Each structure stands twice: as C-alpha cells, then as structure tokens.
Amino acid sequence: GETADSRAVLVEVKKRGYKALTMTNVPGSTLSREANETMLLHAGPEIAVASTKAYTAQIAVLAILAYDIARANGKALPFELMPELARVATIMDSVMSQKELFEELAERYLKTTPNTFFIGRGLDASVCLEGALKVKEISYIQAEGYPGGELKHGSIALIEDGTPVIALISQPKTNLNIRGNVKEVVARGANACILSMQGVEHEDDAFTLPHVEPLLAPLVTVLPVQLMAYYAALGRGCDVDKPRNLAKSVTVE
Template sequence: MSRRDLERLAKAMLEAESICMVACGTSYHAAMVGRYVLAKLAALQTDVVIASEFQESCRVSEGSLVLAITQSGETADTLKAVRAAKLSGARVACLTNVVGSSITRESEIVCLTHAGPEVSVVATKTFAAQVAFLLALSIELARMAGEISAGEAGRLMRELLRMPGSIADVLESTAAPVRRLARELRDVQDIYLIGRGIGYPIALEGALKLKEITYIHSEAMPAGELKHGTLALIEEGTPVIAVAPPGEMRRRIMSNVEEVRARGAKVILLSDERTRGAEKVILLPEVGEIFSPLVYIVPLQLLAYHITVARGQDPDRPRSLAKSVTVE
C-alpha cells in the first residue's frame, strides 16, 4: 500500500464531519471490521452502509467523506452510491484492487490493495488485503489523532507485518482438522455462525463463503441476538460455529455457546485456547484482537472449500454468481 495515499486518506477522515463506508458482500464485511478498529483505536465513529441501500438510508453533505470499498472497482451499486454522494457535495475516496477501474475515476482519493489478480469468483485474499489496509489506516489515524503514541503505532504496524507468517501457520495447522470437519458437515442442511464485537464480521464473511460455494444454508448473527428468534431453530445436532477471538467479548460469547449446547447444538469453536463447552475446537495462534480477522477467517474459508469439494462442486465457479457485479 502507498504510505502517501494512506496518510492522505487518514487526514481527510480526520477533517470530515461524518464518515460513511459503502460496500457490498465481502467488501462490506471488511468495512465492518474497519468500523470496529477505527472506533477502538482511533475513537472515530463511522457508518457502514450496504451500497444498494445507501440512497435510502444515508444522508451526506459537503462535510462528509464517503469511502467506497470494492474489489473490482466496477460494482454497480457501489458506483451508484458514490455518484449520489458526489451530487450531495461529499468527498469520495476508494479502496480497490484494480488500477484504472471505474471507481478510481469517480474518487478524489484512490487507495489500492495491490492483492494481485483473484481468478476465483469467491473473494478470499482480497478480503485479507482490504482488512490489512483498514488496519493500517486505523493505526495511522489513531497516531495522527493522538489516541496512541508513535511508539505504539510502530509496534502495531510491526505486528500487522507479521500477519502473513501467522496466516501461513494457520493454513498448515488447521488443514487436517478442517478437512475432517468438512466431511462431517458435508450433508447438513443448515450451519449457524455466531460472533461478538470484531468476531461478528468474521462470522458474516464465513457464512458468505459457505453459502456461496457449498450451497448450504449458512446464517451468521451477533451472538447476543440468538435469543431474539434464532434459538428456536437450534435442535439436536445443529452445527453452530462460534468465533471467539481474544478480547473482552470472549467471555460473553461462551455464555451463548452454553445456550446452544443446552439445545443440542454441535458447537465448533474458533479460539486460541482450549475450553469446555465445544464439541470441537479449531486452535488458532495468539494474535492481538484487532488482527484476529486476518487469522480467524482462514479456517472458515478452508471449511467452505473442503465441503464444496466433498460435495463434488466447483469451488471457483459457483452457480449464478459473477466475480464483478455490474448490474443493480
């Protein structure tokens, strides 16, 4: 990523009266991670809006900044949202993977993920690249806003730069247990995923990967919402994947794990520590809470892949889906 573009975007966000991130699908989930980290590190409030709902749900003006996140730079709903924002006088920035795409021509500030071509319809490495950029942006914003010291910012950036090694470790350490789990889940009808805090967008992205290529109904929700309806669907043997990264939310999500276990759910826990309450634990390396999306999404991506292969389906070309959604 370009340091100059990162600093320029950070400065524009600090100057803005309001900030809105617009995106679709996987990019929307990356934006949700960004919202969490911006609030936690930089004490910066941002709205995250699904691009197709932008005109109906979000009001921007000359003092606003809209950050559009789109892998292809051609997503029709995101482009429409950006054009509407510009008509209202808002400044527009973008984060994309494609140089010269339509979104870059609509934006005042252009930031690139430099993830390289992604051939599969299903977004995986581009999610990691978007999250990594938003983490770096949050660290820079927090430093510029005086929320963290230059020394702390440097420490966090060094930790971010170590994440590729952690991801490689996860790919190796979880390969066998995830493959076994995929065989067990191959023929299920439903999979539920729960998370709290930064774990919620990880659960959302995991559910999206599962439904995109396995064609199994997969639903993610904030763990606290279980008791507002979904708990009625949990019965003996229902698979529930609990995303439990480090941080203050872990203790609370374990109480939700007990709720679904009491109803017979088959609980699969993603965590960096073994704990009672789950039928299976996918052990992950210890990383800082804000960096956990980069690590915790990997076994969910692998699970979707292995279930799909076990069902005899093509994981790269799911039915009815396109890499770039260019229609509204």
C-alpha cells in the first residue's frame, strides 16, 4: 500500500471524479488512507520482500468481489464460490505438504541453469509471469514468462540444448495447444517440466495438481512455481528473505 506509481494512479483516478477501492494487506497504508474504501486481505504479516501469501490472498479476494458483482447483476454462475474456495484451501495445504517434490524439481531444472522459461496459455500464462518473477527475484536466474501462443514470435529463438522450460497446464481448452508448444521447444533441445491439473494430465507430467474450478486454478498452480523458485534460491545459496537490490515497497516513481 505504499508503492509510488500505484499512488500516482490513485491520485489521477480521484482527480477525475471516480471512487477508488484499495485492496491491501496493510491497514492504514497510504493507498488505504487515500482511497474511498479499503478491502483488507487479512493474509497476516508478509515478512519476505518477495510476496507470496499476499499474492494468493489478493486473487481470492478479487474472486469474491467478482463473484458478488456478477451475482448482483443477475449473471448465471457456474459454481458456488465459497464451497469451492474451501476446497481450494484444502488442496493448497495438500500441495504444500508435498514440498519436497518441488525441491527435487528445482534441483533437476533450476539449480545450475543461467536462464529458464515459463509457458502457459490463458490464466496459466499469467501465473507463468509470477513464476518467472519469483525465480528472478530470489534465485537471480534470468527467467521469462510467455504465453504459449507467442513462442513463434521470437522467444523460441532463445531455446538451446538443456534450456529449462516450465509449462503450466490447468485449462482444458488450452491443453492440446500448450502441449504442442512443449513439443516445439523439446524439439529444439529444451528440458521441459510440465505441471498439470487432474483432467488434463499425462502420465509423464512432472507433477499433477488436484482438480479445482478452472477460474480459480491460479490459486493452486502458483504454489509449485513459487516453491520451485524458493528451493532454487536455497540450492544456489541465495538469501530468500532479503534478495539483493530489492525493497519491500517501491517508494519512488
């Protein structure tokens, strides 16, 4: 709630006469004080510079807000949100209890590499950006997240023998497309790691997550990539809690 460029946007929004809602994990933060309304995440203190639980809490709160707006506008909703979020929370606990598997994946794919790529489509592409950011922030590996459909528009030229490519597959409608992208990078020498969800999994995938409502999948799919970044950092001797050159809040524009 202290980021300078976000505050600049808030100032402009209010100047134009619009109401503003701040979603923050910190009561009394600058953005909270200056907005018309505040919605707290209640994720608890986030000590590390690289945000994790505040990230997932924000997705959950945004889902609740979007669901209530849709219901208020008379939209037909395909599932009951709160029971599904309860399932998601249970599955998140289950995934975290298997964290040693992600330590092994980080050892296999990330420990010694100078660079890596995350690819996905739809909502998975957004989670790939988070995975790449976490890898960059705490393990100092050059990492990029790409929508699978953009691979042929230049980024595939960076694939070399042994380049790790982490692929996320949770959305049934993009399953075949992203697996086609994986085949393309493997044909060029990539070392591919597929993280999938039940319902779209293949037997040779590195890890399969329990199935959740596809619209809420980012709450679950983000955990493997965050854990892999964490264990990659530990394996490379990096300080996970205090990554170099980074601050908790960017207070200048």
